[in-house]
Amino acid sequence: PFGLAVMASDAISSVAYAAEEILIVLIGTIGLMSYTWLGWISLAIIGLLFILTISYIQIIKAYPHGGGAYIVAKENIGIRSGLIAAASLLIDYILTVAVSASAGVAAIISAFPNLSQYKVELVVGLIIILTILNLRGISESSRIFSVPTYLFIISMIIMIIYGMIKYTIYGAPAPMINEQIKATGELSLFLILRAFSSGCSALTGLEAVSNSVPNFKEPSQKNAKIVMILLSSLILFIFGGTSLLARFYHAIPVGYPTVVAQIAYGVFGRTFMFYVVQFTTAIILIMACNTAFTGFPMLMYVIARDGFAPRQFTIKGKRLSLSVGIVVLALVACLLVVIFNATTHRLIPLYSVGVFLSFTLAQIGMVINWRKSREKGWKKRVTINGIGAGITILTTLIIVFEKFSEGAWIVTVLIPVIVLSMISIKKHYDVVADMLRISKEDLAKINLNSKVNHIMIVPIASLNKAAINALQYARSITDNVIAINISTDLQALDKLKSRWSELNTDIALVAKYSPYRAILTPLLKYINDIANAAGEGNRITVVLPEFITHKWWGQLLHNHTSFFIRETLLRNENVVVSTYPYHLKDDEI
Amino acid sequence: PFGLAVMASDAISSVAYAAEEILIVLIGTIGLMSYTWLGWISLAIIGLLFILTISYIQIIKAYPHGGGAYIVAKENIGIRSGLIAAASLLIDYILTVAVSASAGVAAIISAFPNLSQYKVELVVGLIIILTILNLRGISESSRIFSVPTYLFIISMIIMIIYGMIKYTIYGAPAPMINEQIKATGELSLFLILRAFSSGCSALTGLEAVSNSVPNFKEPSQKNAKIVMILLSSLILFIFGGTSLLARFYHAIPVGYPTVVAQIAYGVFGRTFMFYVVQFTTAIILIMACNTAFTGFPMLMYVIARDGFAPRQFTIKGKRLSLSVGIVVLALVACLLVVIFNATTHRLIPLYSVGVFLSFTLAQIGMVINWRKSREKGWKKRVTINGIGAGITILTTLIIVFEKFSEGAWIVTVLIPVIVLSMISIKKHYDVVADMLRISKEDLAKINLNSKVNHIMIVPIASLNKAAINALQYARSITDNVIAINISTDLQALDKLKSRWSELNTDIALVAKYSPYRAILTPLLKYINDIANAAGEGNRITVVLPEFITHKWWGQLLHNHTSFFIRETLLRNENVVVSTYPYHLKDDEI
Ligand SMILES: [K+]
Ligand SMILES: [K+]
Ligand SMILES: [K+]
Ligand SMILES: [K+]
Ligand SMILES: [K+]
Ligand SMILES: [K+]
Structure with missing residues (x-):
């Protein structure tokens, strides 16, 4: 044997x-x-x-x-x-x-x-x-x-x-x-x-x-x-x-x-x-x-x-x-x-x-x-x-x-x-299971069709194809779409604004200058402020573009902050985070 | 000095x-x-x-x-x-x-x-x-x-x-x-x-x-x-x-x-x-x-x-x-x-x-x-x-x-x-920047208001409060919502089906039995099949509930698979993943 x-x-x-x-x-x-x-x-x-x-x-x-x-x-x-x-x-x-x-x-x-x-x-x-x-x-x-x-x-x-x-x-x-x-x-x-x-x-x-x-x-x-x-x-x-x-x-x-x-x-x-x-x-x-x-x-x-x-x-x-x-x-x-x-x-x-x-x-x-x-x-x-x-x-x-x-x-x-x-x-685990439990009587009372007013926020680094895809996705869900950019470089900020004006859209661009190399902190603060101000019946969804690479080391070069941004935003009960994939054809490079 | x-x-x-x-x-x-x-x-x-x-x-x-x-x-x-x-x-x-x-x-x-x-x-x-x-x-x-x-x-x-x-x-x-x-x-x-x-x-x-x-x-x-x-x-x-x-x-x-x-x-x-x-x-x-x-x-x-x-x-x-x-x-x-x-x-x-x-x-x-x-x-x-x-x-x-x-x-x-x-x-980085670039002429031609038919898929473990929240969110975006459950336990599967029938909804529940302890593989396969079958103009969004805990070790006990599921699904170009937070009040435990 x-x-x-x-x-x-x-x-x-x-x-x-x-x-x-x-x-x-x-x-x-x-x-x-x-x-x-x-x-x-x-x-x-x-x-x-x-x-x-x-x-x-x-x-x-x-x-x-x-x-x-x-x-x-x-x-x-x-x-x-x-x-x-x-x-x-x-x-x-x-x-x-x-x-x-x-x-x-x-x-x-x-x-x-x-x-x-x-x-x-x-x-x-x-x-x-x-x-x-x-x-x-x-x-x-x-x-x-x-x-x-x-x-x-x-x-x-x-x-x-x-x-x-x-x-x-x-x-x-x-x-x-x-x-x-x-x-x-x-x-x-x-x-x-x-x-x-x-x-x-x-x-x-x-x-x-x-x-x-x-x-x-x-x-x-x-x-x-x-x-x-x-x-x-x-x-x-x-x-x-x-x-x-x-x-x-x-x-x-x-x-x-x-x-x-x-x-x-x-x-x-x-x-x-x-x-x-x-x-x-x-x-x-x-x-x-x-x-x-x-x-x-x-x-x-x-x-x-x-x-x-x-x-x-x-x-x-x-x-x-x-x-x-x-x-x-x-x-x-x-x-x-x-x-x-x-x-x-x-x-x-x-x-x-x-x-x-x-x-x-x-x-x-x-x-x-x-x-x-x-x-x-x-x-x-x-x-x-x-x-x-x-x-x-x-x-x-x-x-x-x-x-x-x-x-x-x-x-x-x-x-x-x-x-x-x-x-x-x-x-x-026992306590969590208790918290999540819904009794049979309560089940019948649940209304799954509650009316929600969606607000979609799309952080963008520049006006590139990944950003456009994310904006299109957001717009297809609601008319309330906000694009947001935090820039540490005044020139880049002006360029973005001028390119945005070329775009045929009524989506609002919020473009902010941040002098001290800090991007994440003002971005997270802005989104959390909107989420906290939004009243009952409003729901904030943040659309985060994520680059999907096909080379094994490609992942090391992108998306460093998306994990951090997502986990931080989710700490706010009013925020849902949608991850929108952008596929880099980097295996063809 | x-x-x-x-x-x-x-x-x-x-x-x-x-x-x-x-x-x-x-x-x-x-x-x-x-x-x-x-x-x-x-x-x-x-x-x-x-x-x-x-x-x-x-x-x-x-x-x-x-x-x-x-x-x-x-x-x-x-x-x-x-x-x-x-x-x-x-x-x-x-x-x-x-x-x-x-x-x-x-x-x-x-x-x-x-x-x-x-x-x-x-x-x-x-x-x-x-x-x-x-x-x-x-x-x-x-x-x-x-x-x-x-x-x-x-x-x-x-x-x-x-x-x-x-x-x-x-x-x-x-x-x-x-x-x-x-x-x-x-x-x-x-x-x-x-x-x-x-x-x-x-x-x-x-x-x-x-x-x-x-x-x-x-x-x-x-x-x-x-x-x-x-x-x-x-x-x-x-x-x-x-x-x-x-x-x-x-x-x-x-x-x-x-x-x-x-x-x-x-x-x-x-x-x-x-x-x-x-x-x-x-x-x-x-x-x-x-x-x-x-x-x-x-x-x-x-x-x-x-x-x-x-x-x-x-x-x-x-x-x-x-x-x-x-x-x-x-x-x-x-x-x-x-x-x-x-x-x-x-x-x-x-x-x-x-x-x-x-x-x-x-x-x-x-x-x-x-x-x-x-x-x-x-x-x-x-x-x-x-x-x-x-x-x-x-x-x-x-x-x-x-x-x-x-x-x-x-x-x-x-x-x-x-x-x-x-x-x-x-x-x-240079090649990726080239790929993402949009010329000034192309910018003006972009239509941000393209019509999209949304299909929302909500994987659920059981019919608990986290699942209900995710389903409500999905339903508020589109009528095309599919709830999916993969179970390795026939009893649990029957219980879910019977509880689902108590629910006042027309959302379809896809409940599948998986004999060999495998949950992720059939789940990912099902979603990818739908995504691949969906024609032009359809967009699949998967709503993943994520537990947010407030005790430092709480995170170790939840969401082990959500990262894996998200990253796997994003490899499919037709899938967007929305992470829906469920806040556990575990600091009150
Ligand atoms: K021995
Ligand atoms: K031994
Ligand atoms: K021994
Ligand atoms: K020396
Ligand atoms: K030295
Ligand atoms: K030395």
Whole structure:
């Protein structure tokens, strides 16, 4: 199933940094003992993976059309919980981009150390490329996207199996990084919890599958379950395997080369396979990065449909809405990359909080769901999701407390801010809808044929063809037409007046001289004065000529003020603005 | 004169980096001998300063309303030379920002070395702050702006005089940077020319005075001349003084601390005065940076008035035009800062080329000007500007050749690109003006009262108050009104139809169901079909309701598509778009 490849990249790619995160915490304090504890902590995380997998299969069963934490929490717990889940998923997507791009570049730098000085530039460049590709609409379903995932999985499997055999037969070779490891502190529960919370990064991306059920081929529910099981088995094997190999081949977290690169070096030496591992790791991380570019706008669509985000995210077809989502995602991710110096390790705390908060809310929602439904086997299901909820709550708390000062605090500030904004947006839309509403009784009383006295105002720059067209249009609607010109040049003003007198018309020309280069201010003032003086039954329409050009850069050279004039005039309740197009045949120039 | 303070900051601040630039070139090759040659090269540059000062006073005499290289070259040599001068001045302004901000931060880092890791961030942050201040419109004429310039001048004078006396009495103290200087190569003409071209950075900013003559108080011509002479004397004294002190106090260019900081340390030790020197240096460099924010939009105005830049730069009053200039300036400067890692030394080659190219063109222009005018004393004037031209041509060539691979090539590529763009823009405006022109004979033949059959189309989302207002407006113009609704929801569609039947009207409602979430595409297609089918004498006007909100974020939540719809429909020559405002009383929410 190609669905596996695309969705799975987010989850599977996490093995590129998870073991390293655990070692970073341990190695400075307990030295060589870290490798033993890396094993135990990996085991605990694999246990958590097991629980989450079963819990998420339940969610897929209950929400065959794709749920994700937002829907599950909203429908079962309440709207506020749903919004908290939505906020954490939005943060999750942003960090998927920042973390995966940074880790992908780390894999490349591990192979080509000279590039390390351009780390931030490479990560930002990568995000920009993905942004452009997604703005132009790459087709994610393409089979080609599944290839790198398989290549990564295969090369990891080869590395793990070959690495195990080689170690069993020959023992460990000289490590890539030859540093003395010294224990400087003691083992403590605090340290173990810190390491565990770091290792939880191995599970980021698991949530993507249940968010994306409708993307799978029919029968999507069954496929999603298979993906879930396959995925978890792969994470188990690769994460467990790399944790063991890190121990055997004595990998030390030093930034560059990454732990995975050091393992690959230990197993293969600096051979072709070493580069294959680095390259496939980079590619799967880039793929993971890309899943967020699809998921973020999709989530924004669901939230906007419920009125909690600007309505423009609901517009399909014209890529406008998608584009805004993609650009926002990329900008915030780039900002984080620059702030955190493209260092995966420093971004992970922010990432894990969002992911585990969404895990927790989804599980709690499911517990409530089964209790309400009371369908066959509900008690068993409550137990499964209840255990899931308990463990993820605990894990979320551990991550928040252990990583608070390392960046988790940012997320705990951001989530309430995002939730409150969403509530304000919803409230605004509700109030506006109330204002606009017309009752059934009032509908029948409306008179659409009210008598209106039209006054048309046509601002003109000179007496050219565009101005004539606009004047003809205005005159065809009413006899009350006023042409107005503001000039900063007395000569030009006289010329206009004399040319106007040649014109066979009774339309009044108001031509004003403005000494201080100011055109807009007197123009707007004149129109607003007329509009404010016009009594009941009069309606002012301003006809603005707009040049339509056919060269791409032509638009940059015209109509700079028409947007500004229109938006300013519309602030006056008595003014309607008609935009009259004048087509420049500039493609024939 | 406060004019001195503001204009002079650009020119005077260059002493913060000029001596350092010379030493960087020399010290690695000729070791301790550098200090002797620093003296000779400084002398040559002061000679150049002398020539340029006299030449520029001539320009001020001939162009009392402010000339600058663009006007002088355009009026005397020809339009292409004018455009080359304009392009080099635009580049000059951008680099004034990048160089001055980088050097300003270098002065701060020299006092607080811990900040060096945030170098690029500090420079970009500084530029952003200046951008915001200028977008909000700080008043440059304010007296407060002259204070830092005077403080800088005074503290430099104190440093030089006290430093000379101290050295004479006590000899040199232990230098701040205790590095062994070794000669590794030989003195060569090539080396001297390189050092000279680096030192020419001392003269950047001199051009700003003649560009800005009209900014001075009346009699501005006389004031500008006084400023010019004062300025040059100050540069002579400070640049000459620091060059000598660099030798006495054994300052070595190492990046941080800067050469000026090392001199200040040698003279004052790490006392209060050391910090005063660093602080005033930083402030005057920030002021220099700021002059570009005034000069760049002003130059764009002059170029745009001649038709060589988008016309929007000619709009005064509404800050729109200024804003575009300011933002473009800041963005490009930040880009350069990031690319060149906020290193003054690496930015200087780009800066000097632009400045000296504009010097050269101005001088050549003046030679031609005097020859044409043949006014009293023209021969003397030709000689003065002729010498100026000869020397600046030579200097420009030296800079381009010596610094080509270090960044000067970028400017030699950019200038033709900018010039060609300006010519294309002018050509476009000329062609459009030709298209729009109506001859005097044709004017009299125009009939403004042609008969038009209006068809009004009103797209509605539901039957709410905004829709009713738009329908009433349309109906008051013609009986041919069509209401159109595209719905992605069958229920909503039925509800609209049933509500429409309650309405007391004969207006036709076209209600269409669109299954795939697409609203814009079928709407635009329907309207374009009608417009294309409408024969001669028919005119289609689409009435688009637009929500006017009074909360600042309200606009973000409405009208996302109205801009897109309007611009798409206007591409059809038969369609006029009327924007009908609906005022939301959301400030009362
Ligand atoms: K994972
Ligand atoms: K994720
Ligand atoms: K992940
Ligand atoms: K200078
Ligand atoms: K300058
Ligand atoms: K300067």
